Amino acid sequence: MAPKSLVVLAIIVAAAGLVPLGAQAATASVSTSVRITGVVPCSAGSSIDVTKVSVFPSKDIHSATNAGLQLVCTGKVVASTTADGTGSFLISIGGVGTDLLAFLLGNQCKVVVITPLAACDASLAGVTGTLTAPLKLLGAAAAGTTGNGGLLDLGGILSPLVQIIGSIIGGILNLGTQAFTLV
Template structure:
């Protein structure tokens, strides 16, 4: 069994970590995290559209929306690919992202990518998928002793509070 001082140190680390996560959730200090959303827009109708098999939607206007409000946007390139960057995301934005309250919405009518889809009414909408956090710091945590566990906790907190949250769309669906 680990010495009492190591158990106490681990317990204190968990308490500090829990306090930092609560602050990030919008109850305290403002984080410095950025958000990057990248993906491809399909030119198709239906539910759970597979972007790998659907034709691309070039020059589509894509909006990142949380709680029904546009937070950021971008225009897809000629291949239907887009990147939306939100530097210094607010606490409200991070809270919405972490509680799955955000979607991507394509505001360009489908007829713009395929004239035969002129009769399709609605917008392409996709929920978000969390890909990970980029912190710019290397490894650590290979040793899963107390030092390794503390290192992993610190990396997670650093990522949430000042890293880059990487998101991507899940499958798009046409919503009337």
Template sequence: MALKTLALINILVVGCVVPMVQGQLLGLLGLLRIQGTLYCTANGNIGVNGTTTPVFPNALVQLQCGGNVVSTATTNRSGIFSILLDPLNFVLSTLLSGCKLVVNTPLASCNTNLPSIGSLQSTLQFIGNALFGLLNVGNIIPSGFQFNANLN
């Protein structure tokens, strides 16, 4: 009888502890995603004409933190870029306060009437979390690109 009681206690303990550990590990399963669309305009943002604004394909988008490039992405033919980060390596508050997106690809490469020197730069804005199955994704977007005539 004592052996049956001990087995039952083991089953109950394992049945309670294992889900708690799994729940804690699932909380660590997450990503930070920086994504947006780069437009072929003087400031990289959508124009007043909205959906007819041309996009900026094949532009290199850099995530710079403290002046160092920590990640890059290239816009696709629709001008869309996406950078995925591990939240264990990047703190959201630091990303939002100490990092920026920089595009050094000359604007003239998408429209010869735009400058051939300078860069586009944007600070970052957190817009919320999304749950994809067990994966928690923090979504970050550019707060708005601005043209910088200097390359820094």
């Protein structure tokens, strides 16, 4: 089940007319940008805590391979990126269509690591599967704001409806990854 903040935000967006209820979402572009951040673990298992395991790339910097990642929504690749030398990544998408916004807010997207685990640790060469992580809402910043002053805490008590909708439409939707799992 989607976190409460995602469900409430999806309802707000639908009520604002961005996503018609009971109809296929329009593909029109809105002035919303999306930023997805995270850290790729070099580990197999489920609910991997990146603070307790090593991260991509491998510890051997001479043979290091940074992790390739994809944002996948409803089975389709939406964006791709590569993690940096610390395993951190940023997927940034500008002018998000209302259908993609609905998929993101409806918990229908995930980050998928496309680089094999053996690239970061040779002892994981026999591990089969793909690291994936669902997304979580971090907040929404209104256009033109800097720092945390414009960040709405959507996990707590919601601000007035108009302010929230205004931050989503013409703002930046900040998402992060939940724990990675090998599937």
